[in-house]
Amino acid sequence: MTTYKDSTLEEIDRAANAAEEASDAFRGLSGAKVAELLNGMADAIMDLGDALLETASRESSLPIPRLTGERLRTCNQLRMFGDIARAGTFKRSSIDTAIPDRKPLPKPDLRRTALPIGPVAVWAASNFPLAYSVAGGDTASALAAQCPVVLKTNPAHPETSAMTAGALRKAIAALALPAGIFGTVDGKSPEVSVALARHPAIKAGAFTGSLRGGRALFDAACSRPDPIPFFAEMGSVNPVFLLPGALAERGEAIAEGLTQSVNLGVGQFCTCPGLVIASQAGTFAEQLRKRFSGASAGTMLTSYIAANFRSGAQKLGALPGVTATVGAAAGGESQVQPQLFETQSSNFFAHEEFLHEVFGPATVLVHCGAAAELERVAQHLDGSLTATIHGTPDDLRANRGLLRILERKVGRIIFNGYPTGLEVCPSTQHGGPYPATTDPRFTSVGSAAIDRFLRYICYQDFPVEFLPQELQS
Amino acid sequence: MTTYKDSTLEEIDRAANAAEEASDAFRGLSGAKVAELLNGMADAIMDLGDALLETASRESSLPIPRLTGERLRTCNQLRMFGDIARAGTFKRSSIDTAIPDRKPLPKPDLRRTALPIGPVAVWAASNFPLAYSVAGGDTASALAAQCPVVLKTNPAHPETSAMTAGALRKAIAALALPAGIFGTVDGKSPEVSVALARHPAIKAGAFTGSLRGGRALFDAACSRPDPIPFFAEMGSVNPVFLLPGALAERGEAIAEGLTQSVNLGVGQFCTCPGLVIASQAGTFAEQLRKRFSGASAGTMLTSYIAANFRSGAQKLGALPGVTATVGAAAGGESQVQPQLFETQSSNFFAHEEFLHEVFGPATVLVHCGAAAELERVAQHLDGSLTATIHGTPDDLRANRGLLRILERKVGRIIFNGYPTGLEVCPSTQHGGPYPATTDPRFTSVGSAAIDRFLRYICYQDFPVEFLPQELQS
Numbered sequence: 047m048t049t050y051k052d053s054t055l056e057e058i059d060r061a062a063n064a065a066e067e068a069s070d071a072f073r074g075l076s077g078a079k080v081a082e083l084l085n086g087m088a089d090a091i092m093d094l095g096d097a098l099l100e101t102a103s104r105e106s107s108l109p110i111p112r113l114t115g116e117r118l119r120t121c122n123q124l125r126m127f128g129d130i131a132r133a134g135t136f137k138r139s140s141i142d143t144a145i146p147d148r149k150p151l152p153k154p155d156l157r158r159t160a161l162p163i164g165p166v167a168v169w170a171a172s173n174f175p176l177a178y179s180v181a182g183g184d185t186a187s188a189l190a191a192q193c194p195v196v197l198k199t200n201p202a203h204p205e206t207s208a209m210t211a212g213a214l215r216k217a218i219a220a221l222a223l224p225a226g227i228f229g230t231v232d233g234k235s236p237e238v239s240v241a242l243a244r245h246p247a248i249k250a251g252a253f254t255g256s257l258r259g260g261r262a263l264f265d266a267a268c269s270r271p272d273p274i275p276f277f278a279e280m281g282s283v284n285p286v287f288l289l290p291g292a293l294a295e296r297g298e299a300i301a302e303g304l305t306q307s308v309n310l311g312v313g314q315f316c317t318c319p320g321l322v323i324a325s326q327a328g329t330f331a332e333q334l335r336k337r338f339s340g341a342s343a344g345t346m347l348t349s350y351i352a353a354n355f356r357s358g359a360q361k362l363g364a365l366p367g368v369t370a371t372v373g374a375a376a377g378g379e380s381q382v383q384p385q386l387f388e389t390q391s392s393n394f395f396a397h398e399e400f401l402h403e404v405f406g407p408a409t410v411l412v413h414c415g416a417a418a419e420l421e422r423v424a425q426h427l428d429g430s431l432t433a434t435i436h437g438t439p440d441d442l443r444a445n446r447g448l449l450r451i452l453e454r455k456v457g458r459i460i461f462n463g464y465p466t467g468l469e470v471c472p473s474t475q476h477g478g479p480y481p482a483t484t485d486p487r488f489t490s491v492g493s494a495a496i497d498r499f500l501r502y503i504c505y506q507d508f509p510v511e512f513l514p515q516e517l518q519s
Numbered sequence: 520m521t522t523y524k525d526s527t528l529e530e531i532d533r534a535a536n537a538a539e540e541a542s543d544a545f546r547g548l549s550g551a552k553v554a555e556l557l558n559g560m561a562d563a564i565m566d567l568g569d570a571l572l573e574t575a576s577r578e579s580s581l582p583i584p585r586l587t588g589e590r591l592r593t594c595n596q597l598r599m600f601g602d603i604a605r606a607g608t609f610k611r612s613s614i615d616t617a618i619p620d621r622k623p624l625p626k627p628d629l630r631r632t633a634l635p636i637g638p639v640a641v642w643a644a645s646n647f648p649l650a651y652s653v654a655g656g657d658t659a660s661a662l663a664a665q666c667p668v669v670l671k672t673n674p675a676h677p678e679t680s681a682m683t684a685g686a687l688r689k690a691i692a693a694l695a696l697p698a699g700i701f702g703t704v705d706g707k708s709p710e711v712s713v714a715l716a717r718h719p720a721i722k723a724g725a726f727t728g729s730l731r732g733g734r735a736l737f738d739a740a741c742s743r744p745d746p747i748p749f750f751a752e753m754g755s756v757n758p759v760f761l762l763p764g765a766l767a768e769r770g771e772a773i774a775e776g777l778t779q780s781v782n783l784g785v786g787q788f789c790t791c792p793g794l795v796i797a798s799q800a801g802t803f804a805e806q807l808r809k810r811f812s813g814a815s816a817g818t819m820l821t822s823y824i825a826a827n828f829r830s831g832a833q834k835l836g837a838l839p840g841v842t843a844t845v846g847a848a849a850g851g852e853s854q855v856q857p858q859l860f861e862t863q864s865s866n867f868f869a870h871e872e873f874l875h876e877v878f879g880p881a882t883v884l885v886h887c888g889a890a891a892e893l894e895r896v897a898q899h900l901d902g903s904l905t906a907t908i909h910g911t912p913d914d915l916r917a918n919r920g921l922l923r924i925l926e927r928k929v930g931r932i933i934f935n936g937y938p939t940g941l942e943v944c945p946s947t948q949h950g951g952p953y954p955a956t957t958d959p960r961f962t963s964v965g966s967a968a969i970d971r972f973l974r975y976i977c978y979q980d981f982p983v984e985f986l987p988q989e990l991q992s
Contacts, residue, residue, distance in 0.1 A: 460979040475631050508934045
């Protein structure tokens, strides 16, 4: 593909209206048929073979092994949501039968179930060209809810998007379902995204990307004449707290693990640990510096993202009271150097720049005095997708207050691990208080991601034959 | 109480901060303790005795028998949410245990549960001085979620509010819990409400009232530096569709039932049927007119609400192509006459005024030609809390398309009944697409009302002793 250009307003209108027109037919399918569709989509993606991986690698600079794993995750997500659609328990159906002779008034028959909220607009992320893009978790969970999807492709990987969209269309056509179940629009400019978010046929939105982009679309969705739910996952700083016992026992291993986690995928994960907080971390800091200074440069997804990283890192490094350790020199406009910044907690409180994510392979080590200082730092943080604590059980017992504070700030809390590497399963929570997301009641990864796209309806005193299957007995 | 005046910004700040400060202690309680608190609140309300009913009746003009029933509902709601808190299943806890030897990567231990979202601001409604006010469903469900509540009292019943708030405080004190678990602010002016909705300590909002008020607060909540979820239930037109078989079989009974439903509580229910749609309804229309012309005048909650009703009814009556039948003459500035308007469907499509609720004892009968016209009217409607269909099973079979359309528009759909008289149980859905509410994924009545105030958290690889009780096995 040689050109990627903004869809016109007419094209956006056509895609959204096609989704709207497909809604009733899609809603009418059985869960088993939806599962067949989602499995067919996974099969069609696999059928694209190595060409998909090679295209994605060329467009994203991500290595083939990483993309092979990501493709597996993408297909697993589609199949998992297929299983969810087939089981139907996500509808939380409930039945309260009538009590005709109740006094003072008879009790009617009430039955509640979930319906698809309607056509969903999805914004593809740049950093997972497969698993958070055209056929990613947002698409899979919306389709499992029987909501047609209009997906705004990410300009960072247009050919990958076109190939994947073709696979999804093929799976839809193979079952002779309406094409409007899945459509795409293209756009670099905010106008395309805003037009999609405000289109009357669109009933919910899901976005993965930057705080600025996510907030702008959230605002567009909320200020519609008829506001719609809009879930934006906007990344975060993902603080890591290091307690003394853990540092004493395995400081060197933590330095190694953290360096890997920060640099994994050139730091291009929503869960990249951007803040490390420790007291009495002299030796550990030395070990961390040693590793960062030896770390390789990496090629980011786009030159634009690399330029943003350099500018963000430069701002952090230029703050008073900040020292920097940089990795191997970078060449080319998409290449960047890993960066480790260090500062004292007193200085951390003085500059709000430390609270904001710098997307890429950088982290800030905040040196604290007494252990109580860790709690003060935790209190000061904004919402985050994750927080991590490294400690011995004794450390944790001595720091229950820290745990209590972090529970209020994040969607997932990790003990003696690293935030990167997110498991997709029923207990996954990939969300968190603002600015991590626009609504901490939902997750964009894991089975519960489907909840974003469901509305509920109660049938009162209807004869059984007119009720949805799941309410008939 | 002789004066009801706006709380100052300092008072709002104090109430919100007290809620914030009580959050951790409240979150730390067991479900059993929360149940004890909610039951204690119900007991304390009953302990107020007839004085509460008499005060509420004096302030609202609602009769004692109605308020006696409403008090029972209020206490039942508190106890029901107590049972929900004790059972704890609302947390939807899930456990995925580790698979350490999984290839290529070990699977960590992930456990997900719900936490209180944080302090909740609640706006009391005027039309239920007990069941949707200080100790109403929003308060009960937020407290069951272990969220402290700051409630903005409704100026229509200040003494009732003060008495009820006193009962809640007494129940909190009896268990030696922090007073910040429940606080109130007073306000007639939008400034008080906006300041509360935008207070940094407030993490979610719940409102029952007018579209204008609800939308203004939703906008305030969404435009915060850190947006918060805001659920507003803003009433609706609650269309009632009359199919030919039902009209033929029991047109007179439906005319009687509808007249009662429209006039119940002087039409001051969110679920009051404001629109009746029928084809070939000549005889039925005569019967309905007869009943409306004989209907008694009623005293509304306040003179302001009565004036709004008169002005809304006047606008409808003044539209071209509208005929009106009015009930008994009203005396006094809070008294109003029941009003039945009639128009042809062609005229219905021509005036958007028909789509908007007129709060009070009025309804519009829309005359359709062919039965297919009913579907066109349904398509034209905005979101509503309820829709009702009267028909024989044969009618319904012949009108499956109408049912499909209405399912997309409303939160509750009733067959051969009336929308007023809402059962509170697990299968209740009191919500619906905008403008009925600001989020069709939630309900403000019934067990699921608690979902509005929960956020989710995932614990990864934590030793059992540090996990919440429900995740320990």
